[in-house]
Amino acid sequence: MLGAIIGDLVGSRFEWNNIKTKDFDFLTYKCFVTDDSIMALALAKAILESAPDYSNLSQKSVEYMQSIGRNYPDCGYGIAFSEWVFSDDPHPYNSFGNGAAMRVSAAGFAAGSLEEAKLLSRKMTEVTHNHPEGLKGAEATAVAIYMARTGSSILEIRDYIEQHYYPLSFTLDGIRPTYRFNETCQDTVPQALMAFFESTSFEDAIRNAISIGGDSDTLAAICGGVAEAYYGIPADIRKHALTFLDERLLQILIEFENKYPPVMERHTRNVSVPVKRDETRKVSGEDRATLIENAVQAAEEDVQSTEADAEETTSKKLFNHLFEACNILRGPINQDEYKSYVTPILFFKRISDVYDEEYADALAFSGGDVEYAEAEEMHSFVIPNGCHWEDVRKVTKDVGKAIVNAMTGIEKANPDTLSGVFSSFDDATWTDKNKLSDERLKNLIEHMSSIRVGNKDYSADIMGDSYEFLIKKFADLSKKNAGEFYTPRTIVKLMVNLLDPQPGETVYDPACGTGGMLIEAIRHMHNDRLAYGRIYGQENNLSTSAIARMNLYLHGAKDVQVKQGDTLRNPLFLDRGRIKTFDCVLANPPFGMAKWGSAQFESDQYGRNLWGCPTDSNADFAWLQHMVKSMDPKNGRCAVVLPQGVLFHSGKEGEMRKQLVLSDKLEAVITLASGVFYSTGVSACILYLNNKKSHTHKGRICLIDGSEIYTPKRAQNELSLNNIQTLYDLYNNYTDVIERCKIVTLKDVEDDGFDLSVKRYIERKKQETIPPAVVRQNYFAALEAVRAAETKMRKLLIEGGYVHE
Template structure:
C-alpha cells in the first residue's frame, strides 16, 4: 500500500463506527484495535523468520528473545477473528492477556474502552471492524514503522478534526510541534520531558527530528506524563508504532502527583516541551502553597488559573546547567495582573529567553491567539539579561477553523530565534530591566514589537484632494459628452 492507501484503509475502520458511537470516542476503540493487529502481525512475521532460521523448530520460534512482544496463542488476532458470539468479551480478554504477557512494556496500553457493551458495539459491528482490519497484513515487511507511524499521526489528526471539543486534550497542531522541536534542538543522549504529553507528539517529534538530521535518535531519553488514561495509552502506542521503544510515559496528575522523581526530588531534564491545559480551575492550590517538591518558586497561582503552576513545575524540572524549555500558551500568561509577581521573578532570574506571538486558530476548537514561552538556564553570553520578542501573528495559513504554519513560516520564525536581533515590525531584543519597569512585568509582544505606523493625513488635506479630483473628473466627463455629441 502507498501511504495514502494505508491512511484511507485505516480511516475506513473509523467511518464504520459512524452512527454507532460519538466521533469523540472513536479513538478509544480504533487505536487499540490497530495496535493489537500490528503486534499480532509482527509476532507472526518474527515467528516465521525464527522458524526459517531453525529449520522448522517451533519451540525455538516461540522464544521471547525472537519477539518484540509476546502474544499468547489464545490472545492472537486470528483466535478473536474466529469468534462470532460475544466478540467484545473476546477482544477485551485477548488485550488483557497480551498486557499480562508483557508487563514491563504493555501494561494498561489498551486502555479501558467498553468492548462488552453491546448497546454501543454489537457483535455484528465488531465482526465487521475486525474483518476490515483483517484485509491487510500490518507487519514490518508490508508496512514499515515510518509508514505506519505516519498513518497513525494522520489518524490522530483526523480524530482531532472530527471530535471538536475533545481534540485539545490529546493533540497539538503538528506544524507548531515542528517549530517547537526545531527551537529546542534536542541532541543525542539528552533527556526530553513533556509534563502533559497528550498523544506524545512533542516527544515523538524530538526523536524524529534527530533521525531526519541523520543523528542517533535512539539514545534520546523520552519521558511524559498524561492525566487521561486513553490518551496516555495512545501516546505509548504512538511511540511503538514509530518504532521507538526507549521511553517512559506514565498516567497521572502532574501537579498533584509528579511521576518522575530522583532522591525524593523532581527528576531533572535537559529539554522540556509542553502544551499544558490552559487556565484549569480544578487543581489543588492549597497543596501547592506548601509543595513538597518546592515548585512554588515564584509564588502560588490563583485558584482559577493553574498556568503558572505548570510553568513553575517545568522550571523546577529543568537541569540547572543546560536545561531549556518551550511551552505553548494562550497570551494571558504574558500579561495577567494576578500573575505579575511570578512573571517578574521569572524575568529577574534571567530565565526568559524568547516570547513568540503566534497567529489565531492554532488551538483546536478555539480562535484564540497563542504564544510560545522559551526559557533557558544557560543562555549564551550575548543573550544574558535580554529577551527576544517575535511578532509572528501573520506567519500563518488560515483554513476554515484551523490554522497552520507552512515551512516558510516555520523557517522565518526559527531563523529570527537563531539570529536574536532587532528586525523592524518583526522582532525586538529588550533588556530585562526595561521589561520589569512595568509594574505588571508584562511580556506582551505588541508592547515591544511595533507595527509600521502609516502617515496620517489631516481632514483638510483629504478634503482638498477630494475637491480637486472631483473638479478634474467633472471636466473630463463634460469633455467626453461634447465629443460624443459632435460624433
C-alpha cells in the same frame, strides 16, 4: 476526467441489459462511447476555453455542447436534450435528469477550491438542468471529485455528501435486488456515490456501480470520476480506454490532462496509491495514432518514474484505510469515540502481525524448530494462546467478548510493557451488543484483516505517520476537547527546533498527550540510539496516555517512559525524592486549567512554587514553574505553549512574571496567530527558557510577533513549514526586525512594569501622514461624486417611468 469516460465505456453494454453481479469482463470490444463521455469532454473543452474567472463558462458550455454534440446525433441523447443540442435558441428546460451529473466531472478536476467546484458545476449545469434536483446532483458529483482529488478520505467525503446533499442510509447489497432503471439525479447520484464509498480500488468502484443495474453507463460515469480522483486509474486500463476515443474526443482529453495532470493507480504494500503525473510531462501528436502512442507512453512513464515508494503518500493511504474503519462504526458509535475503538484494534493487529513476522524469521533461522520459534525471547511481546488476531477472527458469536479477552490476555502477559494500553480505553464498550453487533464487529475485523501492518509491511516511520494522521483526524472530529491530546505538528517542530535536543540528552514532556512532542524530539535526533531510554512523558488522561505509548511504539520508539498521573498534584519522575531534571523540557499544557490543586502547590514539597502560587482558577504559571524546576541546572532548556495572558495579566500572575524576567532564564517569546490551536479561540505564545544563555543573550529577551505569520485555511488557520521557518529564523538571527521582532533588555521590560506584551515593543512602520487639507479635498470630491450619481439615477428613473417628478 478519463475515469468518467471509462465508467461510461464499461457500462455502455449493460444499460439495457443489466447485470446484477460484479463478475463480468471489464473493457471489451462490445463497449462504446455514449453521450455521457461526449458531453463530459464538451464541458472539459468549455473549461479550457473559458475566461480565467469563468465568467463566460455558461456561454462556452452551450457553445461546445452543441458544436461537439451535433457530430454524434446517435450517441444516446434523451429527447429533450437532443432538441436542446440541435436548437438555434437553446434554453434550460427544468430537468432533473442524471445527465447533469454524468457530464460534470471536469469541474471537480479543474476547481481550485470547494467553492469553485460548486461554481463551475452550476455554470455548466444551469444551461440545461435548471431544476434544483438537477443542480444538486451535479454539484454533489463535482464536490465529491474535488474532495477526493485533494486528499479527503472516503469517510470525510461521505460525511460531507450526507450533510449537504443526500442521506446515504442504504448499502449496495440492500438495493441491488430491487433497484431499476432511473434517469433522475436524486435516484442515480446517491447510488453512484455509494458505489465509490463501498469500493477498494478504481476498478472495484466501476464494478460496484454496474452491479446494481439501472442506468449503468451513467452510474459508472459518475462513480468513475470520483474513483479516478481518489485512487487514480491503473495504467493498463488507461491505455486500453484511450483506444475507444476518436481523434476529436482524444484531442480534448489530452488537452485537458495537459493542464490538469491525470492520476495513475499503483498498488503498494496491498494499498492503492495514487500517482500524479509530473506537470512537466505533456502529450502531443498530429493524428489519432500518434496521440494514442504518446499518451500510452506517458502513462507508462508515470508509473515507472514513481517506482521508488513515496513514504508520505503511502502513509496517507494507510491512514485512509485505518480511518475508514470509522465508517463501520458510524451510527452506534459517536464520532468522539472513534479513537477509543480504532486505536486499540490497530495496536492489537500490529502486535499480532509483528509476532507472526518474528515467528517466521525464527522458524527459518532454526530450520523449522517450532519450539524455538515460539520461545518468548524470540518476540517483542508475548501473545498467549487464544489471544492472537487470527483467533479472534475465527469467532462468529460474542465477538466483542473475544476482542476484550484477547486484549486483556496480551496485557497480562506483558505487564512491564503493555500494562493498561488496552484497558485504558474504558469508554469502549466492545461487549455491548446494542451498540456493536457481532456482524458489525466481524466487518471491522475483516476490514482490518485486509492489510498486514507488520514491520516488514510498513516501516515504523510510515506506520507512525499514518497513526499521526489518524490522531489529527480524531482531533478534527472532536474539536471540543482536541487540544487536550493534539498539538499541531508544525508548532511542535518549531518548539523542538528551539530546544535543539542532541543525542544523549534527556527530553521530558509533563503533559505529553499523544506523545507527538517526544516523537518529534526523537526525529530531530535522527532516531539516534543515544536517544533510547532518555525520553520521558507524563499524561493525566488514562486513554490518552495509552495512545501516547502506542504512538511512540508505532514510530519505533520502544525504550521510553510514559507514565499516567496528575503532574501538578503527583509528579512521577523523581530523583531521590526531588524533581528529576532534564536537558530539554517541552509541553503544551491545558490552558487556564481550574481546580488544579493550588492549596497543595502553595506548600509544594518539591519546591516548585519558585515565584509564587497561582490561584486555583488558572494553572498556567504552575505548569511553567514545574517545567522550570524540571530543567537541568546547567544545561536545561524549556519550550512551553501558553495562552498570551501570561504575558500581561496583573495580580499574582504579574508578580510571578516579574520573577520570571528577573531570573534571566527567558530567552524568547513568540506570539502565534489566533485560530491555530484546536478547541480554543485563545491566542497562544511560546516561551523559550534557557539555563545556559549565550553571553550575547544574557540580560536580553527576543520578542517575536507571529500574529500575522500563518497560512489561512477554510476550517482554521495553520502554521506551514515555511511559517515556522520564518519564526525560527527571527529567533536565530536575534536582531530587531521592523513589524516582526524586537530584542529588549531586562531593564526595558522592568521600565514597562514587567509587561511582556510583544506588540508593545515591536517597532512599526511609519504611517504616511495625509495633510488635513488633502483629506478635506478628497471628502468634498467624493461627496460631489455621490450627488452627481444620485442626480443621474433619479433622471433615469423618471425617464423609465419608475418615479414621478
